[in-house]
Amino acid sequence: MKRQPLLIGSIVLVSVLVLAAVAAPWIAPYDPMAQSILRRFRPPSAEHWLGTDQFGRDTFSRMLYGARASLTVSVAAVGTALLVGGTLGLLAAFYRGWCDRISMRLMDVLFAFPVMLLAIGVVAILGPTSSSAAVAIAVVYTPIFARLIRAPALVIASSDFVMGARAIGASNARILVHHMLPNLASVILVQTSLLLSAAILVEASLAFLGLGTQPPAPSLGLMLSEGRNVLSFSPWIAVFSGLGIVLLAFGFNLMGDALRDRLDPRLAGHG
Amino acid sequence: MILRVAGQRLGDLALVMLGMSFLVFAMIRLVPGDAVAIMLGANTEVTPERMAALRAELGLDQPMLVQYGVWLSNVLTGDLGRSLWTGRPVAAEIAGHVWPTVQLTVVALVLGAGLAVPLGCLMATWRGRWADGLLRIVTVLGLTIPSFWFGILMILTLSILAPEVQALGYVPFSEDPLGNLARLALPALALALPILANLARLVRSAMLDALAQDYIRTARAKGLSERAVVYRHALANALIPFVTSVGIMTGYLLGGAIVVEQVFAIPGLGRLVLGAISERNYPLLQATILVITASFVLINFAVDLLYAAIDPRIRA
Numbered sequence: 210m211k212r213q214p215l216l217i218g219s220i221v222l223v224s225v226l227v228l229a230a231v232a233a234p235w236i237a238p239y240d241p242m243a244q245s246i247l248r249r250f251r252p253p254s255a256e257h258w259l260g261t262d263q264f265g266r267d268t269f270s271r272m273l274y275g276a277r278a279s280l281t282v283s284v285a286a287v288g289t290a291l292l293v294g295g296t297l298g299l300l301a302a303f304y305r306g307w308c309d310r311i312s313m314r315l316m317d318v319l320f321a322f323p324v325m326l327l328a329i330g331v332v333a334i335l336g337p338t339s340s341s342a343a344v345a346i347a348v349v350y351t352p353i354f355a356r357l358i359r360a361p362a363l364v365i366a367s368s369d370f371v372m373g374a375r376a377i378g379a380s381n382a383r384i385l386v387h388h389m390l391p392n393l394a395s396v397i398l399v400q401t402s403l404l405l406s407a408a409i410l411v412e413a414s415l416a417f418l419g420l421g422t423q424p425p426a427p428s429l430g431l432m433l434s435e436g437r438n439v440l441s442f443s444p445w446i447a448v449f450s451g452l453g454i455v456l457l458a459f460g461f462n463l464m465g466d467a468l469r470d471r472l473d474p475r476l477a478g479h480g
Numbered sequence: 481m482i483l484r485v486a487g488q489r490l491g492d493l494a495l496v497m498l499g500m501s502f503l504v505f506a507m508i509r510l511v512p513g514d515a516v517a518i519m520l521g522a523n524t525e526v527t528p529e530r531m532a533a534l535r536a537e538l539g540l541d542q543p544m545l546v547q548y549g550v551w552l553s554n555v556l557t558g559d560l561g562r563s564l565w566t567g568r569p570v571a572a573e574i575a576g577h578v579w580p581t582v583q584l585t586v587v588a589l590v591l592g593a594g595l596a597v598p599l600g601c602l603m604a605t606w607r608g609r610w611a612d613g614l615l616r617i618v619t620v621l622g623l624t625i626p627s628f629w630f631g632i633l634m635i636l637t638l639s640i641l642a643p644e645v646q647a648l649g650y651v652p653f654s655e656d657p658l659g660n661l662a663r664l665a666l667p668a669l670a671l672a673l674p675i676l677a678n679l680a681r682l683v684r685s686a687m688l689d690a691l692a693q694d695y696i697r698t699a700r701a702k703g704l705s706e707r708a709v710v711y712r713h714a715l716a717n718a719l720i721p722f723v724t725s726v727g728i729m730t731g732y733l734l735g736g737a738i739v740v741e742q743v744f745a746i747p748g749l750g751r752l753v754l755g756a757i758s759e760r761n762y763p764l765l766q767a768t769i770l771v772i773t774a775s776f777v778l779i780n781f782a783v784d785l786l787y788a789a790i791d792p793r794i795r796a
Binding site for chain 2 (some may be wrong): 214215236253299314315317321322324325326328329330332333334335336337406410412413414417418419420433436437440446448450451452455458459462463468
């Protein structure tokens with residue numbers, strides 16, 4: 210088997226980032242909310258690795274908690290979208306007919322909106338909180354999952370082994386769960402990783418616009434927006450919080466990309 | 481044949497527009513709690529009289545479908561309603577904010593798509609394990625660096641290198657054409673980066689595909705120059721998927737512009753949308769979302785037709 214440094218590298222990167230975010234309460238050197246007037250706007254030092262912000266809060270600790278918040282919202286949103294959209298796409302491909310036509314028309318309508326605008330619209334309805342941001346991202350990615358799953362599911366549904374399973378009397382549920390799902394696993398894995406990367410960016414954008422996590426809770430997008438206001442004299446807040454967003458989104462995107470090469474040999478070699 | 485396809489596409493277009501407009505219309509009714517009280521509460525004292533008046537003004541006291549019919553026919557005749565607090569026509573508010581956004585989007589699209597073609601061709605000539613891996617890391621970075629962070633980094637760099645240059649804000653083209661373009665350069669670059677990465681990568685893999693085809697071997701065998709082979713024969717075919725992607729990218733650009741406008745303090749539709757959200761001005765918000773989305777749908781419709789025009793296989 211060919212060695213795959215990109216796949217291994219991206220899995221290591223994602224694991225380190227996810228572990229750091231999950232373990233934030235144990236590894237963060239400071240309380241992310243603790244304010245100190247005496248320690249405002251400290252540049253990076255041995256004491257505060259990535260400096261402090263306008264309230265004297267430790268940037269590194271806030272980034273760890275921010276990454277945790279970002280991942281929680283993105284994973285919940287993409288998970289919901291996968292469950293709803295994926296199920297719709299699978300059932301539409303399997304049953305065809307009116308079920309397929311109606312659900313795909315509905316998805317077309319959601320597809321009509323630019324992603325960011327739809328997310329902003331949903332948050333405008335529900336009010337700006339991190340859970341609204343999660344719902345917004347789930348709404349945006351549901352039609353995407355439905356389409357992504359439906360196309361390969363259509364091919365599998367008409368393949369010989371599904372016909373064979375039907376011929377020996379397998380029930381619809383059995384065919385869906387035991388024959389179709391395992392064959393869609395690689396598509397699901399790749400797309401989930403890629404869409405997690407995109408969801409992290411949408412979550413950060415919403416928080417940056419003031420439409421996601423609200424202060425004083427730590428969030429990477431919110432830190433970036435706060436850092437923007439003090440850019441001229443303490444640029445480290447904006448620089449590091451943005452770097453955190455990039456690392457998270459980059460890790461998941463590269464992992465999805467490398468997984469696609471590994472799992473779908475037809476696409477290998479096309480960077 | 482072509483007429484039938486065009487008719488079918490028009491039918492799809494009408495359905496999507498109808499569904500999309502209904503969702504936008506229904507927004508205000510999906511607000512949890514009493515939207516009227518929330519709207520008033522964000523701006524003034526809530527009294528039963530004011531609530532009844534606003535409810536009547538917005539038609540919320542009528543059956544939903546009746547109200548949708550009235551709203552849709554108004555929209556189709558160009559009446560987008562009135563902004564809640566200023567009383568100005570929403571169409572005028574949008575017209576006052578649309579140009580910075582259109583300019584930003586178009587410049588970013590031209591920049592991203594324009595640079596992607598030569599860059600993708602260049603990338604297609606670098607092959608092999610190391611080049612593939614490196615190009616992949618660079619393009620994935622381009623895709624995942626958020627435009628707002630990239631924009632902030634550029635502002636920061638500029639403020640260190642040339643503190644006297646004003647990077648923020650917007651000057652209308654009619655007042656100061658050079659200043660207008662100069663101020664647009666950084667925001668457009670920030671907005672264009674992901675589409676540049678995405679399209680350059682797409683051009684590269686389409687070129688590699690095209691160059692492996694039999695007709696390229698034929699072209700080489702009949703003695704055409706390498707340049708003619710690459711640019712006239714391979715690129716012509718590689719551009720077909722490129723055109724579709726450009727249509728989809730406009731959706732990203734229109735959404736991304738909202739964020740980039742915020743970074744660079746550009747008074748475009750993004751500012752209108754965010755302002756409408758913070759003051760709970762739902763009629764203004766609905767109309768702005770409707771206009772942006774309808775433009776996106778129409779652009780994709782045009783791209784679809786263009787796609788059919790350049791690729792005869794689609795028409796069948």
